[in-house]
Amino acid sequence: xxxxxxxxxxxxxxxxxxxxxxxxxxxxxxxxxxxxxxxxxxxxxxxxxxxxxxxxxxxxxxxxxxxxxxxxxxxxxxxxxxxxxxxxxxxxxxxxxxxxxxxxxxxxxxxxxxxxxxxxxxxxxxxxxxxxxxxxxxxxxxxxxxxxxxxxxxxxxxxxxxxxxxxxxxxxxxxxxxxxxxxxxxxxxxxxxxxxxxxxxxxxxxxxxxxxxxxxxxxxxxxxxxxxxxxxxxxxxxxxxxxxxxxxxxxxx
Amino acid sequence: xxxxxxxxxxxxxxxxxxxxxxxxxxxxxxxxxxxxxxxxxxxxxxxxxxxxxxxxxxxxxxxxxxxxxxxxxxxxxxxxxxxxxxxxxxxxxxxxxxxxxxxxxxxxxxxxxxxxxxxxxxxxxxxxxxxxxxxxxxxxxxxxxxxxxxxxxxxxxxxxxxxxxxxxxxxxxxxxxxxxxxxxxxxxxxxxxxxxxxxxxxxxxxxxxxxxxxxxxxxxxxxxxxxxxxxxxxxxxxxxxxxxxxxxxxxxx
Numbered sequence: 001x002x003x004x005x006x007x008x009x010x011x012x013x014x015x016x017x018x019x020x021x022x023x024x025x026x027x028x029x030x031x032x033x034x035x036x037x038x039x040x041x042x043x044x045x046x047x048x049x050x051x052x053x054x055x056x057x058x059x060x061x062x063x064x065x066x067x068x069x070x071x072x073x074x075x076x077x078x079x080x081x082x083x084x085x086x087x088x089x090x091x092x093x094x095x096x097x098x099x100x101x102x103x104x105x106x107x108x109x110x111x112x113x114x115x116x117x118x119x120x121x122x123x124x125x126x127x128x129x130x131x132x133x134x135x136x137x138x139x140x141x142x143x144x145x146x147x148x149x150x151x152x153x154x155x156x157x158x159x160x161x162x163x164x165x166x167x168x169x170x171x172x173x174x175x176x177x178x179x180x181x182x183x184x185x186x187x188x189x190x191x192x193x194x195x196x197x198x199x200x201x202x203x204x205x206x207x208x209x210x211x212x213x214x215x216x217x218x219x220x221x222x223x224x225x226x227x228x229x230x231x232x233x234x235x236x237x238x239x240x241x242x243x244x245x246x247x248x249x250x251x252x253x
Numbered sequence: 254x255x256x257x258x259x260x261x262x263x264x265x266x267x268x269x270x271x272x273x274x275x276x277x278x279x280x281x282x283x284x285x286x287x288x289x290x291x292x293x294x295x296x297x298x299x300x301x302x303x304x305x306x307x308x309x310x311x312x313x314x315x316x317x318x319x320x321x322x323x324x325x326x327x328x329x330x331x332x333x334x335x336x337x338x339x340x341x342x343x344x345x346x347x348x349x350x351x352x353x354x355x356x357x358x359x360x361x362x363x364x365x366x367x368x369x370x371x372x373x374x375x376x377x378x379x380x381x382x383x384x385x386x387x388x389x390x391x392x393x394x395x396x397x398x399x400x401x402x403x404x405x406x407x408x409x410x411x412x413x414x415x416x417x418x419x420x421x422x423x424x425x426x427x428x429x430x431x432x433x434x435x436x437x438x439x440x441x442x443x444x445x446x447x448x449x450x451x452x453x454x455x456x457x458x459x460x461x462x463x464x465x466x467x468x469x470x471x472x473x474x475x476x477x478x479x480x481x482x483x484x485x486x487x488x489x490x491x492x493x494x495x496x497x498x499x500x501x502x503x504x505x506x
Binding site: 039040041042043044045046047050051052053054070072073076077080081103105106107112115119120147150151155156157159160162176177178179181182184186189190191193194200201202203204205230231232233234235236237238239240241242243245246247249250251252 | 292293294295296297298299300303304305306307323325326329330333334356358359360365368372373400403404408409410412413415429430431432434435437439442443444446447453454455456457458483484485486487488489490491492493494495496498499500502503504505
């Protein structure tokens with residue numbers, strides 16, 4: 001397969017290097033990734049400035065293009081400019097350092113890069129290691145290779161991404177795959193107020209995870225339990241459950 | 254009602270000034286908005302730097318706080334720090350200059366500010382004028398006041414935002430409200446490649462709108478047809494239609 005990869009930790013991050021190394025054992029892999037870390041950039045894109053794409057080599061080996069933009073920019077630029085003559089089979093974003101579970105999905109540059117693939121008409125996958133401190137990228141990459149053996153990307157519906165989170169345990173101890181749903185795992189954010197040398201307040205954001213969604217098949221619950229969590233996610237956000245109640249409330253047909 | 258407002262066009266933008274002016278006729282309004290324009294920042298948040306909040310006055314009148322962050326940052330900081338002692342009834346983001354229809358929702362800072370309200374447990378609304386060049390903010394603000402007369406924010410379900418787009422026609426010519434669904438209106442993006450003075454390529458993103466989703470109740474279709482489009486949207490992206498097929502493809506329970 002022809003695979004475009006990107007991430008949000010930046011082109012120098014170990015996660016994308018391991019992903020490329022493993023995918024290349026069986027596929028043609030092309031890299032377009034942010035020049036620096038762009039975590040928590042959500043689905044931001046660059047509209048007021050142009051983008052530069054710089055060739056990056058490690059030693060004598062060409063690795064990929066580093067772009068002065070967001071993860072979503074990189075996927076757009078990869079598909080529609082740098083590699084526009086290549087008919088990619090799939091876009092894969094990662095491997096992210098740290099989980100993208102529950103409402104992380106909205107903030108994550110990693111997931112947004114994959115969703116940008118879906119918006120551009122390509123099947124896509126976002127992959128994250130749930131451990132932030134000692135992520136086991138090699139085993140996560142093996143899991144992705146396993147999944148690509150079973151899954152023909154053409155089977156992924158239009159406008160859909162697979163959000164994959166891999167538990168941080170050795171490959172042989174992983175209990176299997178689970179198809180999950182995005183949980184309401186979220187953050188109880190608060191701000192620490194400080195004073196700058198001139199007496200002005202400034203604020204550091206801090207947050208504690210709230211995991212109050214322990215139903216079967218919630219993403220974080222399965223990942224914590226030793227399964228690879230695979231959540232199919234869409235770019236369409238309509239809350240169809242509230243359509244009719246809202247019509248009644250507003251008295252419209 | 255106590256209303257927190259924000260936007261992505263920045264605190265100096267006319268849309269938020271008009272929104273405040275109209276809402277204040279009937280409600281208590283508090284402003285926390287980006288210090289500069291932050292369009293197309295999606296759901297980005299600031300995690301590596303602190304945030305400053307600066308008091309902004311127009312003439313002798315205090316207007317609100319300008320924050321060196323994204324729209325989602327502003328709502329977080331407003332709810333959890335600057336105005337943490339106020340129990341807001343609703344968060345309203347806008348009035349945006351230009352439509353937020355179809356897949357715009359993913360890129361829009363305006364919509365993300367409202368979704369951040371929903372993530373923080375507050376009912377929320379995003380409001381946009383569909384005309385970018387000559388937006389009629391006054392009439393859009395009147396529509397929001399009308400809607401707030403009919404809608405008790407407590408009736409909006411948890412984790413849900415109303416994404417409202419107002420057609421750019423005089424108030425009296427608006428045909429009414431329609432409860433819509435997010436369409437697949439999207440962009441056929443492409444890049445114009447140029448050379449910098451040193452011979453390096455750089456790229457400007459351009460795009461044409463693709464409107465191929467003319468079903469009744471698609472957001473852009475109703476807005477174009479002279480109705481106020483109201484789409485309830487959620488922070489949960491699971492594509493439940495693909496859960497069972499994916500289980501079968503991957504051979505998992």
